[in-house]
Structures are given as C-alpha cells and as structure tokens.
Amino acid sequence: MPMRLDAGSPTFARDFAGLLAAKREVSEDVDLAVKAIIEDVIARGDAALVDYTRRFDRLELDAAGLKVTEAEIEAAWARCDPDAIVALRTARDRIEAYHARQKPSDERFTDTLGVELGHRWTAVEAAGLYVPGGTASYPSSVLMNAVPARVAGVPRIVMVVPSPDGVLNPLVLAAARVAGVSEIYRVGGAQAIAALAYGTDTIAPVAKIVGPGNAYVAAAKRRVFGQVGIDMIAGPSEVVVVADCHANPDWIAADLLAQAEHDAAAQSILITDSAELADSVAEAVERRLSTLPRAAIAGASWRDFGAILLTPSLAQAVPLIDRLAPEHLELECEDAEALAGQIRNAGSIFLGSHTPEAIGDYVGGPNHVLPTARSARFSSGLGVLDFMKRTSILKCDPESLRQLGPAAITLARSEGLEAHARSIAVRLNLG
C-alpha cells in the first residue's frame, strides 16, 4: 500500500516533508573508480576503451571494431518490425516540428547612445549522446536526444551505446538513423563519457554530452563537466496526477502504473480532493497491477514510493505540487488550464483526461527528457537551446564610448583595476 496523506491531518506537514525527502536512489560511491577510468582513457585512448569493453561488456574487439558500420545499421534496420519504424518516423516528425519552434533568434539593435548591441546563437560543433545498453535501451530516447541537436544545427552527432555480450538493440540503431545520428560507437560506461569528452584516435571529442546512464555514467558526466557541457543528471522518473471526482479511476490507475513500471525507484503520486476517487484509484491500481508483465517492478514502486494525497480543494494542491516539482504533471480535473497557470515547478504538464503521460513519452512532440528529483525547480526539459550557445555582441563608436567611458572608468578604479580604466581612457585621450 502506498503512503496516504490527508492535508487535514495534524501530522501532514511533517509527513509531506518526509515524502519530499525520501531517497529513491542509493547513490553508489563510484567516483574513485570513475576517476581512474577517465584518467586511463585520457592516457591510453582506444586501447583503454578496448580493455574496458572486454571487461565490462564481455566483448572482444579492436579499435577498428568500436565503430558500428553502415552495413550493421542496415542489417539491424532489416530486422526491425516495420510498424515500429513507421511509428519512429511519426515520432521523429512530431518531435522535430515541436522543437523547430524553440530555435532562438539572433538580435542586433542600436540604443539611444548609438551603442550597437546584440547576440548571436550558434550550435555546438559536436554533440555526444549516451544510450544505455540492455533493458533500459530505449529507441524513443534516441529520438528525444538526437532530434533537438539536429534541429539546433549540430553538424556532428555521436552516439555511444554499450553492447553487453555483443548485443545491440536493432531498434536503437534504427532510431539513430531516423534521427540523423552521424556516428555510432559500441562503448559504454564512464569510458564512453571520457572518450566523448577527451577524444581518442577513433572517437573525436564533442562539446556537449547528453543522455541518461547508470551511476558510473552519471559520475563520469559530473567529472567531465567543464571540459564539455552536460545535460542534467537523470534520476528515477515520476508523475503527479491531480484529479477530481469527475476523473476516471481506471484511467488514473493506468497512468500511475505506466510511471511505476519504469523502475522500482519510480514514483507515482495522486493528489485529489475526493476521498472516493482516492479509494477507487487505489483499488483500480491493485486490479490492473495483477495483469502487468512488469508487475513486480510497478508493484514495488507503488508500494515503496507511491502516495495518495487528499487536499480539501485542488487549489490547495498548488503549493504541494510546487514543492514536489514533478517531472510529469497530469491535470485531470475541471479547469485544468487555470490550475496549470498557477503552477511554478513542473517539467511538463499534461492537460485533461485524454492526455496520458505516455503519449508524451513517444509522439506528443515535447521532449521526454525532463528534470527529475525536484530539479524542475531550476531546470527544463531537454531542448534546442541545450545544443546552442549565445555570443553577446557590443560595438561602440567614438561618440558612444565618450559617453559611456567615464562611468566605466569610475567603476574600474573603485575595483582597483587601473589597467581596465586605462584601456578606456587611452581611447578618450584621457591618459
């Protein structure tokens, strides 16, 4: 049974704080191991990649074998369910159309002093995409990471994916082709992150690394941050469903379980103002759970991290939602739109009863790489801007420099930076 909290209870504040603080992930202390792997890849390059691949993926190859060939991609493509490829293309087109609207504009303007100002956006020169191997190897994630990079105009998109015992998911390779990935290497773990950050003879370095991974991958990303850009550190997925008495309990239960089946550490939370709905959803979850292939995982997630929160009104749910800052927020209630407008912290909002979160995982258009573990308080889902950077532009002429210069000189001197002051003064014949 999941935790059940009533906002009317005297212990609610404490219980809710407990829910917020619950650790859903054991953070393995792999940092020293990761440090050694990164240093080894810097020192030995491809030879280190080959060694770690033998050790961790039980795969014997030489440096030339790291790259997945066109022929292999072709062969994988031929093995895929044609319906799945059609669906990948549908998803790709919708993700592309949604993200194309995120492309930022350059700007130039002249202010009243005659100073020309502006900024210019450029794509990073190369992006690396980490794709986990084994069961967490999701073709949809390949699209969600690679398509925004392509929309941004990144000329080189490099995918790394471990192939434990030599096995690669053919649909992952197909997704890479559909998404426009430029190069694929069969290498994973901290060694793959190190190769992307520092380069080897086979793998040229990139400027930005994105994509989810295990504790080693996360620790490696944290370590190489600065040498390259990284996206967020992904944690277990989560959903908050807000529903009133009009909602369909069976649909809500299905949505809670879709989240829960990801991972035993996933979290599904229902917030409602209807005790009756709360009861019927709880029942529906148990009923639906029994027929799920991943019942063990979904059941553990629901039992250990699931929660049902009862609030006197849905308006009173708003501050709770902002503190939870959920990755996914479904609003299945009257006037969902108005409620959405009051929320500050959420990675993504799904409006109305016909928008199950799963539609957004695949074909909605918005990105499914979203801030987890309350990081929607300060970060956004993956997007085109993550693959671009902004250069500011400034141009003074003699007259505008004459007008602006004295204030700058005053501030430079107040900071004890005389050479700063003089670089302006020398142009104004002031010294």
Place this chain on the structure above:
Amino acid sequence: MPMRLDAGSPTFARDFAGLLAAKREVSEDVDLAVKAIIEDVIARGDAALVDYTRRFDRLELDAAGLKVTEAEIEAAWARCDPDAIVALRTARDRIEAYHARQKPSDERFTDTLGVELGHRWTAVEAAGLYVPGGTASYPSSVLMNAVPARVAGVPRIVMVVPSPDGVLNPLVLAAARVAGVSEIYRVGGAQAIAALAYGTDTIAPVAKIVGPGNAYVAAAKRRVFGQVGIDMIAGPSEVVVVADCHANPDWIAADLLAQAEHDAAAQSILITDSAELADSVAEAVERRLSTLPRAAIAGASWRDFGAILLTPSLAQAVPLIDRLAPEHLELECEDAEALAGQIRNAGSIFLGSHTPEAIGDYVGGPNHVLPTARSARFSSGLGVLDFMKRTSILKCDPESLRQLGPAAITLARSEGLEAHARSIAVRLNLG
C-alpha cells in the same frame, strides 16, 4: 616575453595545441574537505556556519549576526563615493535594458491533428548569489549576477559574501541594493554554498546558485549540483584580440593588459596578420606595464600565458579562434563584422577599435559573466534564461488521441513497457 607563434612555422600545429592545453590553474584537491563541510552544514545548520566563519574569516558572531542588516547597508551606502553609486546605477540600467530583451515568450498552438502544444517559462523561486570576499569582491559582478535574476522575475535573491576579519566592501553592499538583492548574509566558502543549497534556520534554501568563487566554492557548487542548479564553474579570465595593420598598437596593448591585471593566471592573446603590429604591440605592452599598479600580476600573466599569433591572413585566424573559444574576443580590424559572422565559439565579441573589452565589464549592457577555459564551445554568458525554466504543455482531445495513440502503443510495446501502452489503450477502448 609571451609565446610567439607563426602559423607558417612547421611546428605551429604542435605549438598551438600546446597553447590550448596549457593549464592555467592548479586544481587544488579540496573535494574531501568540501564534502565534510557540506555534511556538517546539513547536520548542524547555523551552528556550523558560525563555527566555520570563526575559523575561516576570524569573525565571532551568533546565528542572528549572519544577516547583514538594513542599517549596515545604509551605513555602507553613506561611506561610498557618490560618483561610484551614480556609475553603478548607470551600469544597472544598461544591464537591465539589455537583459530585458532576453525574456522568453510562452507559446501555445494547435497542430493539424488538433493536439494543443506549447510551453511556459517561469522564474526560479529563489536564487543565491555568491560574492567573493577580499580583493576579488567586485561590485560590478553583483550587478551582473543579480540584475538578470531580477529581470527574470525571481522573487527572492539571496547574496552571501564572506567578511574576513569582519570587513565588507561597502560598494558591494551598495551594488546589492542597487541591483535589488533581497537578503545578504556574511558567510562564504563551501559553507555558504551548502547553506544556500540545503538551507539552515536563518538562510532558507534557494533553487539556483550563481557567482564566482575560489576552489572550495567551485568544488561545493559541483557537489550540490542536482540539489540546486548552478551556473558554470568560472576559471581565469581571457581575451583574444584580433588586429590588422591599421590597429593602434597602444590601444591593443592596453586591452591585453586590462585582461592580464585580473590574475596571474589570466590570458591575453593577440592574433594578427601583421608582423609589424605584433612587434609594436609587444613593445607597447612592456612600456605600459611599467606604470601599472598591478604590474606584477599583469606582467606574470603576460609572460606566462600571453601569446602573439601571426597568421598569413585574418580569415585563417577563424579556426584558431574557434579552438581557443575565448571568453572575450575583440575584433579590431577591417570588416570586423564579417569576421564575427564566421566565428562559432566565443563568449562575447567586441567590434571595432572603440570597444575595449573593459567597457563590457561595466556598462556595455551584456553580461560580463562569460564562459572561460574554452567552455564557450558549449556554454553562454549568464542571462535571464539561467534564472528561468520551461514547462512543456500537451493536450489531446479524444479525436487527436485516437490518431496519435496507435504509434505510441507500438513504440511502448517495442520497449517492453506494456503499462505505458495500456494507459493509452484504456482510453481508446482498446484494452
């Protein structure tokens, strides 16, 4: 004498790679000390802040003394040079006007299937601004960090600044008032970062931490990343000046020295197609250096990390600039505008001979918090977007869900996520 490289030399490729790889900072291994400090602040809160402040800042205070009072700010204000306050206000207004144009727009649209899509931007609920103590305590940096947060609409802006031996720079407090900082605490180091990230009884936690600091502050920011958002990890400052034979060598020398005076680890690089200009700039640097108050620092920086690169044409400088990815790029040459358009990697560009970089440090309008150490390959200067986050919005109706659902169900099943498929199917009476 700084390094001098000629692109025509047979060893140029190797020498340039050496310039790129030169370590300008000794990265102190302070991570374990920082980990202990953060854990102590989490465990003991204000008491830990009081202890570390006694130990590191030689300042005896109780928890109530952590907060800088309105009366203290008022007293500091009265001690400031009135010209400096006027200059701070000029800077604030120009920074604010420039950054106001960065405010992003929300979007909603309906696609051809009838799916409603969009996104909404919201400000983080609270931002923390770290300000170093002592000589690196720059009022201009307070403006550059706080004004974008205010423009973003952040309701609570918290400044932390160490006061070694109880001393605070009055102009830093004045800048905080001018910029609209909400709260100021006299605490620094890793303990201040921990307090901002996790909160104490006195200091409520924030969602995002920005601002430069020493090795302890940088290591602490890296550690708390995920719990809160952070800005980039700042390194020593740098400038690349591109100049042709028409440039004024004395002005160029002044700009190279303005950068060099920051820090012995700062880096100033001249790229020119004129050997004659190279010679006259080198001479002018020596001449101007002799009269600088910070000659020791600027001289060390120029000697150890300065460089003059001679290229056959300025067009051939473009790939070198992109590899250097300079924080500041001054283009003092004919057709600077066209050259600027070819550069992919630069934090900021200063066009023409009347735009010394120092004008951008104070009153230009663009931010002076810019990517260092080649990170302009993947990151941007500080801006309004750093204090906001985007929530994606998706809304299907029964008809659009019917059209999109099957592709999502196909992909969910191909990924083995049956509960995902069912959360869609149940709404389409498919199961």
